[in-house]
Amino acid sequence: MKAIRYYEYGGPEVLRYDQDVSEPALARDALLIEAEATSVNPHDWKARSGALRAHFPIEFPHIPGFDVSGIVRAVGKDVQSFRIGDRVLAMAKATYAELVVTAAATVARLPEGLDPADAAALPTVVLTGDQLINSELKVTAGQTVLVTGALGSVGRAAIHAANTAGARVIAGVRGRQLGEAAALQVAGSVAIDDADEIATLGKIDAVADMIGRDLAPSLLALVRPGGHYGYASRIPDGTAERFPDVSVSRVFGTPNADTLYRFAEDFRDGRFSLPISARMPLHDAGEAHARLAAGGGGKIVLTMR
The missing domain is CATH 3.90.180.10 (Medium-chain alcohol dehydrogenases, catalytic domain)
Structure with a gap:
């Protein structure tokens, strides 16, 4: 072959x-x-x-x-x-x-x-995004979730999963991308490269972070005590230990036929882009x-x- x-x-x-x-x-x-x-x-x-x-x-x-x-x-x-x-x-x-x-x-x-x-x-990105929301963050209806890297493939999948769960979703993008983010199915958008704008969010229930790295500490500071921060990239060593009241976990997408089929149907029918x-x-x-x-x-x- x-x-x-x-x-x-x-x-x-x-x-x-x-x-x-x-x-x-x-x-x-x-x-x-x-x-x-x-x-x-x-x-x-x-x-x-x-x-x-x-x-x-x-x-x-x-x-x-x-x-x-x-x-x-x-x-x-x-x-x-x-x-x-x-x-x-x-x-x-x-x-x-x-x-x-x-x-x-x-x-x-x-x-x-x-x-x-x-x-x-579809497979890798939709399974990673869905598992970040449902397996790691355990998002439920009514919660507020920030999804960074929201215009990326995994970010879009995480938004779809969070919306399906009934959460209030905020898209985190770079300031120059705010116009593009307006087309996403979210409650609002925030420039994650603007510290003042991030601070306006106040305390939220969960962060699904696709960017990680040096952005992680400022995002973890947003999460309420008992809330969740999940990431699909890398964060600096020792970051999680600075926020003992927040559940921190990293997602590695794994196969799941049922979830994949559901996303594939939604993609075909225009419910997921x-x-x-x-x-x-x-x-x-x-x-x-x-x-x-x-x-x-x-x-x-x-x-x-």
Whole structure:
């Protein structure tokens, strides 16, 4: 099969389009998916660069990727819920490839009428955003939640999850993005690069932070005692210890077929919006990594054909 692999850490140029890669082995509880598309996430290029090697070591050669949409080509002996030919999408591993194997329990059916290439943009970001809101922050109806990085893919998913939970959502964006944020389905927006504006929020129930880093302390200071701060990036060492009355946790998105299917339906029906900036062939993965690392907006989808 054809796949993107890299054999060492480095820039986008280390990504190789290998055309004779061994097919993955099918386990008893798994599906073999003939991929139609995958998508690029920030983790992909950060891992490739070596920036994450301390926490996410890689064995070379490595096939990147966590998102896949496609058609079931083979079914493990213990799987009863899928048949060959079913259209599916999933959060998996090694998805920059024509064939992907993943546990059947983590796979969602592709909602009828949803473009498979568009669907490939969803798994990692929607599961991360939803789990941040529901698993880490445990948001409930009536609470006020600040979502930073609100115009990003995970931020948009977190907003949708919080709205679904009945929360009052405030979008945190940079001052120059306030106009764009006005189109989001939120109660209001705040410039997170303006300390005075952040202070106007007063105490809130929860923060879903996609930015982290040096912004984290000022956001934690907003959270009421007993409230929650969840983050999907990194925060400075020792930050959480400065706020003992706030529950602090980090989210790592994990597969969940039911949640993924629900988001896919909402995306198809226009209840959830996720901008897709480009579709590119798999062999252009290096260019896609370079674009994403440069800060281009929207998801980039890689198609197999």
